[in-house]
Amino acid sequence: xxxxxxxxxxxxxxxxxxxxxxxxxxxxxxxxxxxxxxxxxxxxxxxxxxxxxxxxxxxxxxxxxxxxxxxxxxxxxxxxxxxxxxxxxxxxxxxxxxxxxxxxxxxxxxxx
Amino acid sequence: xxxxxxxxxxxxxxxxxxxxxxxxxxxxxxxxxxxxxxxxxxxxxxxxxxxxxxxxxxxxxxxxxxxxxxxxxxxxxxxxxxxxxxxxxxxxxxxxxxxxxxxxxxxxxxxxxxxxxx
Numbered sequence: 533x534x535x536x537x538x539x540x541x542x543x544x545x546x547x548x549x550x551x552x553x554x555x556x557x558x559x560x561x562x563x564x565x566x567x568x569x570x571x572x573x574x575x576x577x578x579x580x581x582x583x584x585x586x587x588x589x590x591x592x593x594x595x596x597x598x599x600x601x602x603x604x605x606x607x608x609x610x611x612x613x614x615x616x617x618x619x620x621x622x623x624x625x626x627x628x629x630x631x632x633x634x635x636x637x638x639x640x641x642x643x644x
Numbered sequence: 645x646x647x648x649x650x651x652x653x654x655x656x657x658x659x660x661x662x663x664x665x666x667x668x669x670x671x672x673x674x675x676x677x678x679x680x681x682x683x684x685x686x687x688x689x690x691x692x693x694x695x696x697x698x699x700x701x702x703x704x705x706x707x708x709x710x711x712x713x714x715x716x717x718x719x720x721x722x723x724x725x726x727x728x729x730x731x732x733x734x735x736x737x738x739x740x741x742x743x744x745x746x747x748x749x750x751x752x753x754x755x756x757x758x759x760x761x762x
Contacts, residue, residue, distance in 0.1 A: 570746070570747075572748035572749075574749075581739050581741075581752035581753065581754060581755055582689060582739075582749070582752060583752070584748060584749060584750050587746075587748040587750075593750065625688060625689065627689075627748065627749075629746055629747035629748050632691060632705065633679075633681075633691040633747050634691070635688040635689045635690070636688065637688050638688055
C-alpha cells in the first residue's frame with residue numbers, strides 16, 4: 533500500500549494568518565494517462581466524520597470556502613488555508629486513491 | 645440532500661461478530677459505490693472494503709483476512725458491514741461513505757462506535 537506522511541503533526545496559527553499542511557506519498561499518485569493526481573484532502577472536527585475539501589489535488593468540493601486550496605504533484609502536496617478562521621480548527625487528512633485508499637496520519641490545526 | 649444514516653453503537657465481546665448498517669437517501673442508491681472506513685481512537689482512517697450496489701461486486705482490504713463481508717439490500721437502499729472474530733483492536737468508529745468512479749469519499753455517514761471488550 534502507498535504510505536501517506538503529513539507534516540507537521542500539529543500547528544498553531546493566528547486568526548487571519550496562513551496555514552500550510554504538507555503531505556508526501558511513498559510513490560507517485562500522478563496517473564500519466566490523464567495527468568491527474570489521485571489525492572484528496574479532508575477536514576475532521578471532533579465527533580464528526582471527515583468532510584471532503586479537495587480532490588484531484590486541487591479541485592475544491594462544492595460549498596468549500598475558497599480560502600482552502602490544494603497544490604502539488606507526484607509525491608508532494610500542500611493544503612493551504614489562506615486566512616485561518618475559528619471554524620477551521622480541526623484535524624486535516626490527506627488521502628490517496630491511486631491504489632487502495634490510504635490516509636495520512638493527520639495534522640491538527642489550532643488557533644495561536 | 646444526500647444522507648447516509650448508520651445504525652447505533654455496539655458493544656461486543658472478543659470472538660463475536662457485529663453487523664452494521666448504512667441507509668442511503670437523497671440519491672440513486674445503485675449509482676454510487678458504498679465504502680466502509682474505520683477510525684480507531686486517535687488514529688487515521690483505514691479503508692476496509694466496498695460494494696457496488698448496482699451489481700453487488702465487492703472488494704475487501706487484505707488486512708482483515710476474510711473477516712469482513714459487505715452486503716446490500718437494494719430494496720431498502722441499505723448496505724451492511726459484517727465483521728467477525730472481533731478483537732479488542734477492532735474497537736473503532738466505523739463509517740460508511742460514498743464514491744463515484746474514483747475513490748475519494750464525498751459523503752459520509754455519522755459513524756457507528758463499536759467497542760470490543762471482555
